[in-house]
Amino acid sequence: MLRTPAAIAGAALAALMVVLAVIGPPIWGDAAELVNAGAILQGSSAAHPLGTDNLGRDLLARVLVAGRYSLQLALAAALIGASAGIVLGALPSVLPARAGRLVTGAVNALVAFPGLLLAMFTAVVAGLGARGAVLGIGAAIAPGFARLTQTLAASVSGADYVAAARMLRVPRHRILARHVLPNIAEPLILNLTQALGGALLGLAGMSFLGLGVQPPDYDWGRLLFDGFGRIYIHPEVALGPAAAIALAGIGFNLLGDALARRAARTPVRTPRSRQERPAAAADAGETEPGAVLDVAGLTVTFPSGVTPVRGVSLSVRPGEIVGLVGESGSGKSLTAAAVGGLVPYPGTVSHERLRLCGEDVANLSRKQLGTSLAMVFQDPMASLNPALKIGGQLAEVAVVHQGATREDARRRAVDRLGHVHLPEPEKQAARHPHQLSGGMRQRAVIAMGLMGDPKLIIADEPTTALDVTVQRQILRLLREVVEESGAGALFISHDIAVVGELCDRVVVMYAGRVVEELPVDRLADGAAHPYTRALISSLPDMDTDRALPLASIPGRQPAPAEVGAGCAFAPRCPLATGRCATDRPALEAHGHDHRVACWEAS
Amino acid sequence: MRIDDLTVRYGAFTAVDGVTLEIPPGRIVGLVGESGSGKSSVARAVSGLVPHTGSVTGASRIQMIFQDPYASLDPRMRVGDSVGEALLHLPRRARAAEVTRLLGMVSLPPETAPSYPRELSGGQRQRVAIARALAADPDLLVADEITSALDVSVQGSILNLIRSLRDRTGLPILFISHNLAVVRYVCDEIAVMHRGRVVEHGHTVDLVSSPADPYTRTLLEAVPRLRR
Numbered sequence: 021m022l023r024t025p026a027a028i029a030g031a032a033l034a035a036l037m038v039v040l041a042v043i044g045p046p047i048w049g050d051a052a053e054l055v056n057a058g059a060i061l062q063g064s065s066a067a068h069p070l071g072t073d074n075l076g077r078d079l080l081a082r083v084l085v086a087g088r089y090s091l092q093l094a095l096a097a098a099l100i101g102a103s104a105g106i107v108l109g110a111l112p113s114v115l116p117a118r119a120g121r122l123v124t125g126a127v128n129a130l131v132a133f134p135g136l137l138l139a140m141f142t143a144v145v146a147g148l149g150a151r152g153a154v155l156g157i158g159a160a161i162a163p164g165f166a167r168l169t170q171t172l173a174a175s176v177s178g179a180d181y182v183a184a185a186r187m188l189r190v191p192r193h194r195i196l197a198r199h200v201l202p203n204i205a206e207p208l209i210l211n212l213t214q215a216l217g218g219a220l221l222g223l224a225g226m227s228f229l230g231l232g233v234q235p236p237d238y239d240w241g242r243l244l245f246d247g248f249g250r251i252y253i254h255p256e257v258a259l260g261p262a263a264a265i266a267l268a269g270i271g272f273n274l275l276g277d278a279l280a281r282r283a284a285r286t287p288v289r290t291p292r293s294r295q296e297r298p299a300a301a302a303d304a305g306e307t308e309p310g311a312v313l314d315v316a317g318l319t320v321t322f323p324s325g326v327t328p329v330r331g332v333s334l335s336v337r338p339g340e341i342v343g344l345v346g347e348s349g350s351g352k353s354l355t356a357a358a359v360g361g362l363v364p365y366p367g368t369v370s371h372e373r374l375r376l377c378g379e380d381v382a383n384l385s386r387k388q389l390g391t392s393l394a395m396v397f398q399d400p401m402a403s404l405n406p407a408l409k410i411g412g413q414l415a416e417v418a419v420v421h422q423g424a425t426r427e428d429a430r431r432r433a434v435d436r437l438g439h440v441h442l443p444e445p446e447k448q449a450a451r452h453p454h455q456l457s458g459g460m461r462q463r464a465v466i467a468m469g470l471m472g473d474p475k476l477i478i479a480d481e482p483t484t485a486l487d488v489t490v491q492r493q494i495l496r497l498l499r500e501v502v503e504e505s506g507a508g509a510l511f512i513s514h515d516i517a518v519v520g521e522l523c524d525r526v527v528v529m530y531a532g533r534v535v536e537e538l539p540v541d542r543l544a545d546g547a548a549h550p551y552t553r554a555l556i557s558s559l560p561d562m563d564t565d566r567a568l569p570l571a572s573i574p575g576r577q578p579a580p581a582e583v584g585a586g587c588a589f590a591p592r593c594p595l596a597t598g599r600c601a602t603d604r605p606a607l608e609a610h611g612h613d614h615r616v617a618c619w620e621a622s
Numbered sequence: 623m624r625i626d627d628l629t630v631r632y633g634a635f636t637a638v639d640g641v642t643l644e645i646p647p648g649r650i651v652g653l654v655g656e657s658g659s660g661k662s663s664v665a666r667a668v669s670g671l672v673p674h675t676g677s678v679t680g681a682s683r684i685q686m687i688f689q690d691p692y693a694s695l696d697p698r699m700r701v702g703d704s705v706g707e708a709l710l711h712l713p714r715r716a717r718a719a720e721v722t723r724l725l726g727m728v729s730l731p732p733e734t735a736p737s738y739p740r741e742l743s744g745g746q747r748q749r750v751a752i753a754r755a756l757a758a759d760p761d762l763l764v765a766d767e768i769t770s771a772l773d774v775s776v777q778g779s780i781l782n783l784i785r786s787l788r789d790r791t792g793l794p795i796l797f798i799s800h801n802l803a804v805v806r807y808v809c810d811e812i813a814v815m816h817r818g819r820v821v822e823h824g825h826t827v828d829l830v831s832s833p834a835d836p837y838t839r840t841l842l843e844a845v846p847r848l849r850r
Contacts, residue, residue, distance in 0.1 A: 180694035181704075183671055184751070187685055188708040188758050198707075202698040347773040458657075487656035487800065488844040495846075514774065517803075520848035544848045558778040560807040562830065562845055569785075570807065572778030576743045 027278030033271025040087040051081035063254035070260040073246060082243060083260050090239040090268070093154055094220040100158030101219070102212050105165020113173050113200065114192050127170065130163035138163075139222060143231045150239075153232035157222040161215050168211060172204035179203075210280045217272030224265045240265045308335040310378075312475045312508035313359065317372030320354050320363055328580040329354050330532040333607070336476060336508035341499065343519030343540070344512045345555070346529035349577055352512050355529070356478050359510070360395050377475045390421045394469025394507075398481040400461035403468070404453040410437070410464050411449025417471040436467040440497055459490035466497060470505070477502070477509040483518065495522045516555050520544070525613070528552045531578050531588035534607055537615045548610050548621040551589045587618070595620040623647075623762050623794055628676035630663045637663040638674070639818035645762065648792040650784070652809030652826070654802055654841065660818040661798050665766040668796065681762035681794075685755035689767040691747035695739040701750050702735030708757035724753040727790075728783060745776035752783065763787075763795045769804060781808050802845050806830050814838045 056076030063071045070079040108127055112120035130138070143156030176182060177200060185195050226232035227241025228248070235242070240261045247257035308314045313336040320329035329351040336342045346352040358369045361381070374381045376392060384392075397403055405413055414433035418424040424432065430449075437445035440463040453461055462482060469477060479498060483491035499522060502509050513519050519526055520543050528536040528549065536549040547553050557571040564570070575592040578584075587593070590600040600619055607617040623645040630638040638660040645651045655661045667674035669686040678684075688694035695704055702721050709717045722732040728749040739747055748768060755763060765784065769777040785808060787793055799805050805812055806826055813823040814835065822835040833839045 180688040180690065181696040184686070184688065184694055184754065185696075185707060187669055187671070188754070190707050190710075194710075198699065199696050203696070347775060488802070488846075489656065489840055491846075492844040515846070516774070517846040517848055521846040555774060556848070559774050560778075560781070560803045561847055562803055562806060562842070563847075564803070564807050566807055566826075569782045570778035572782065573775035576745075576776075577773075 024278065026274050030271055030274025030276075030278055033267055034275045037087060037091060037268045037271060040084060041091045042088075044084045044087045048081040048084045051078050052085040053077065061250070061254075064256045069256075071254050071257045073257070079243070079247070079257055079260055082238060083240065083264050086239050086243055086261070087264065087268075089233070089237065090220065090223065090241070090265075093150060093223050093233075093239060094157075094216055097154045097157035097219040097223060098161060098212060098215040100154065101161025102165050102208070102215060104158065104162040105167075106169050106208065108162065108166035109169025110173060110196055110201070112170065113177060114196055124170065127163060127166040131167050133163070135160040135163075136225075139226065140229075140231060143226060148231060148234060150233045150237065153223055153226040156226060156231070157219050160222060161219060165208070165211065165215070169204065169208065172207060173200050176200050176203045207280070210276060212276075213279060214273055214276030217269045217276060220272065221265065221269040224269075240268075308337070311335040311337050311375075312377050313510065314373060314375040314378075315359065315371065316374075317370075318355060318358055318374065319370045320351070320358050320367050321370070322367050324581075326580045327583075328532050329358065330583070332529070332532075332534055334510075334527050334534065334537070336510055338475075338506050338508050339502060340525065341502055341509040341511055341523045343523035343526045344510060344529060345514065345516050345519050345526060347514060347577055349531075349579065350529040351532040351580070352514075352529045353480055356395075356480050356510060356512050359476075360393060360478055361389070362395075387421050390417075391472030392475040394466075394472065394474035394477045396462070396465050396469060396477065396479040396482045398484050400458065400465045401453060403465045404461060406453050408452070409449065410451055410453060410456070414449070414464070414468050414471055417468060421472055432471065433467075436470050437464065439470060440464070440467045440501075441493075442467070457490075458486055459493060462486065462490075462494055463497065466494075466501065470501065474505065474507045477507055478512075479509060480512045481514070482511075484513070484515075491518070498522065515559075516543070517559055517561060528555070531583050532580060533588065533617065534615075535589065535617045537607070539613050542614065546614070548614070548616040549589075549618050550593050550595050550620070593620075623680040624678075625664070625668060626677045626679065628664065628667055628674055628678070630660070630667050630672055630674045636818055638667065640676070641815075641818075641820050643813055643820060643823065645794045645796055647794050648788060649810040650788055650795040650797050650808055652805035652812040653796060653798045653815060654800065654805050654812060655815035656800060656841075658817075659815040661800075661815045662766055664815070665764045665796065665798050668762070669764050681760075683758055683760045684762045684764060685758050685760035686764040686766060687748070687751050687755050687768050690771045691744055691751050692739075692771070694751050695747055695754075697739055699738075700735065701737055701739065701742070704739075705735075705750065705754045705757050708754065708759075720757070721753075724757050725750075727756060727787075728753045743776070744772050745780060748772060748780055749783065752787075756787075760793065763793055764798070765795060766798045767800065770799070770801070777804070784808055802830075802841055814841065 054077060059072050059076040060074055061072065062068055068078050068080065070083065073079060108123060111123045115123065139156035139160035142159040143152040146152035146155045182195060182199050185199055223232060224241035224244065227239055228245045230245060233239045233242045243261035244258055247261065251258045316333040318329060318332040319327060321327045332355050344352045344355065354363060357363050363369050376384060411430060411433045414436060415429035418429035418432055419426060434445045434449050437448055442448045442460060442463050456464065483494050486494060498509060511519065511523055520540055523540050526538055526540055526543055527534055530551050536547065536552045538547060547556060554571060554573045558573060560570055573592050578588055586601040586604055590596040605617045605619045607615050610616040610621060625641060625643040628638055628641045641664055653661045653664060663672060665686060666672045668678055669684050705721045705724055706717050709720055712720060721735055725732060725734055730746065730749050769780050772780060781804065784795065788795060797805065797809050809826055811824065812826050812829045813820045814837065816837045822829060822833065822838045833842055
């Protein structure tokens with residue numbers, strides 16, 4: 021977690037402050053109280069590096085000793101503020117609606133009130149001294165915590181598991197204690213660390229204003245207050261405590277920041293994966309002449325050694341739609357991403373052969389790749405910029421990749437939108453993505469792919485988010501586009517029925533490998549791999565016998581890290597023998613245009 | 623169990639428009655429709671999770687099973703505690719025994735109880751969610767797209783479980799799905815929703831073989847089929 025310099029510095033400073041609080045008073049306590057009438061109001065010297073105060077006491081020792089008291093006060097203030105805030109923030113979810121709204125309104129008013137004023141007001145009312153200052157800073161921290169708690173609690177309260185608990189008539193206070201608070205505790209605790217830094221600075225400020233710690237007690241703020249009058253004569257007497265305050269405040273804030281960032285687990289994004297290119301392919305099998313996509317030995321690995329795609333080989337011929345089916349975790353989407361050069365960092369792609377229209381992908385420029393490859397994803401909004409009009413986004417493809425003029429590009433965009441059967445393409449081009457329905461957006465994305473002259477269309481679950489009637493239209497459109505343009509298509513889906521309806525050939529993946537490849541007309545009756553057969557029989561369709569229980573596959577697909585030496589399907593397979601567990605069957609020919617990886621395939 | 627003239631409005635938008643539906647004891651009634659048809663709003667209104675007008679009579683202990691088993695179980699609560707939350711009135715030992723019995727009803731071993739949801743697969747989690755709903759001794763179960771977040775190979779076993787629950791307990795179930803093939807397999811009756819209204823309601827076999835409403839026909843035609 022401590023990877024950034026800021027995080028390391030924060031942790032070190034915070035640790036230093038804690039150590040100082042523990043060992044400071046026992047070591048320097050006596051020196052800090054030693055009155056020396058012969059050395060009053062001195063500046064820096066060898067004996068007193070930070071000088072002395074008006075009783076001749078050593079200021080360095082006093083700064084080191086004051087650490088404990090300063091931190092104690094800060095901790096007390098932060099805890100008071102956090103507890104009060106959490107209670108205020110959680111109350112609306114337990115109280116009846118009207119009272120809850122009242123509390124929410126009060127919190128909103130407090131958040132709007134300047135924190136410093138709130139702190140000073142409370143401190144003055146509670147009486148001068150450490151107690152007043154702690155209460156004041158606590159009061160200043162509380163509204164922020166209340167707001168944070170409210171926001172977090174509101175998001176958790178919308179979760180299905182809270183709805184389920186409500187239906188079970190679980191009392192509100194129990195829902196709060198068992199479901200809401202445990203699930204928001206982490207960010208609250210993180211915020212406490214930051215509040216600690218803030219409280220430290222706030223208390224020093226209060227003491228500096230004379231509202232805080234009163235003599236003979238002293239904290240860093242008090243020392244700063246006492247030394248400030250002499251800042252033009254002996255700046256070090258004020259700078260010593262000031263430095264201590266600054267370091268502690270910065271330390272806790274940095275630490276809180278680092279912890280919060282780690283909890284957020286923001287993924288590191290880099291646009292393109294590094295592509296590992298293995299030396300001359302040893303045995304890549306025969307190439308497929310004329311294929312638009314020809315892949316052999318495609319492997320995707322992540323640094324931890326996890327390999328979600330293992331030596332996948334497949335080909336797509338012109339005018340052909342190849343379906344890639346598998347359950348979640350089978351590696352089908354990563355296979356498509358690897359072909360398009362879109363494997364997320366830090367994944368690495370290796371292959372024996374990866375050719376687009378007979379040309380090695382490594383030799384293709386980005387521009388060539390951009391026009392000869394079209395990709396359609398499950399969520400069309402992910403491919404469309406919500407801020408731009410549809411027409412402009414499509415035109416951009418032609419401007420960037422084909423060097424078309426703006427006018428020509430725009431005309432082509434409207435033409436392509438009409439081509440995918442969007443009604444009134446001229447009008448749609450002037451609209452923003454959010455003004456279109458899901459099906460229309462997906463058409464627009466397909467039209468975007470057709471702006472170039474695609475040789476290969478990769479469609480990753482393009483209809484999964486759509487309704488069945490719209491799904492049918494998009495499937496028809498894909499078929500039409502492929503037949504007209506002569507492009508090949510790789511259609512990725514978890515739904516073997518959709519694949520069976522649309523595709524010419526089907527490639528079935530399991531645990532990162534291709535287990536069967538067959539023409540679609542053999543899918544229903546001629547599948548040879550037990551996994552393919554189980555997938556088909558477990559899918560209810562309009563002809564399934566309702567009197568019989570539905571087939572299902574026991575167990576689950578192994579995660580990429582769990583794949584062993586033998587056939588990955590063996591533990592779930594009704595036909596498995598001892599050999600299946602230890603030797604992995606290769607993908608071998610099984611009749612015309614049909615390949616299967618199974619020892620027991622019949 | 624009867625739903626009468628149920629209407630759900632979100633602001634000016636009417637999601638459910640006067641739906642009347644009867645769910646006889648021991649039967650699974652399927653509610654199909656596309657996104658925006660109002661079927662999930664019916665589920666939420668019947669379960670008392672959204673405000674509505676109209677009446678729901680004949681069932682007082684209604685429980686709902688949600689679509690996403692990854693979101694419907696508290697990630698910080700043990701599975702046994704989640705299931706046992708409806709059984710807080712029982713003494714500790716009796717509660718544990720009841721949890722074991724309920725897990726058994728959904729074919730999960732008693733050893734599942736001390737695990738956390740993240741240790742379970744999607745199918746196992748959905749079974750836990752079903753056990754939790756059964757713990758409240760419901761007189762109506764509402765299942766809202768309960769297999770659409772699951773893989774095909776797991777879906778079958780959950781559908782079988784739903785059917786066997788009806789056979790063993792006679793519990794009426796309102797089964798909501800966008801997938802007509804799934805609804806046809808599981809349900810005794812089907813109601814088709816379109817734009818907030820029920821456009822057709824009938825016995826599964828009749829409705830699938832001779833749909834009366836044009837929208838039902840469109841839906842039936844759109845179901846993807848393997849070419850045989």
